[in-house]
Amino acid sequence: xxxNKKILIIHPKDxxxxxxxxxxGFLVRGKFQDLITHFNVQLNMKxxxxxLKSLLNNPDDGLIIFxxxxxxxxxxxxx
Numbered sequence: 770x771x772x773n774k775k776i777l778i779i780h781p782k783d784x785x786x787x788x789x790x791x792x793x794g795f796l797v798r799g800k801f802q803d804l805i806t807h808f809n810v811q812l813n814m815k816x817x818x819x820x821l822k823s824l825l826n827n828p829d830d831g832l833i834i835f836x837x838x839x840x841x842x843x844x845x846x847x848x
Contacts, residue, residue: 775831776801777823781810781847789836796834810847817846
């Protein structure tokens with residue numbers, strides 16, 4: 770079975786979520802590596818804007834994995 774869906778991993782720079790680097794690394798090096806794009810949000814507005822563009826460019830049927838903090842109606846960026 771061939772899977773064509775795209776996976777976008779977003780991981781803001783935050784010392785409290787650094788432990789999630791292992792999950793990201795495992796997925797990026799795993800059997801779905803050709804489907805995965807990962808974006809590490811840095812501590813500046815350009816990086817935040819680029820991340821938003823990545824979200825908008827992700828296919829409608831794609832999967833987004835957010836490795837960070839948020840609430841039921843928002844995600845927090847890098848700090």
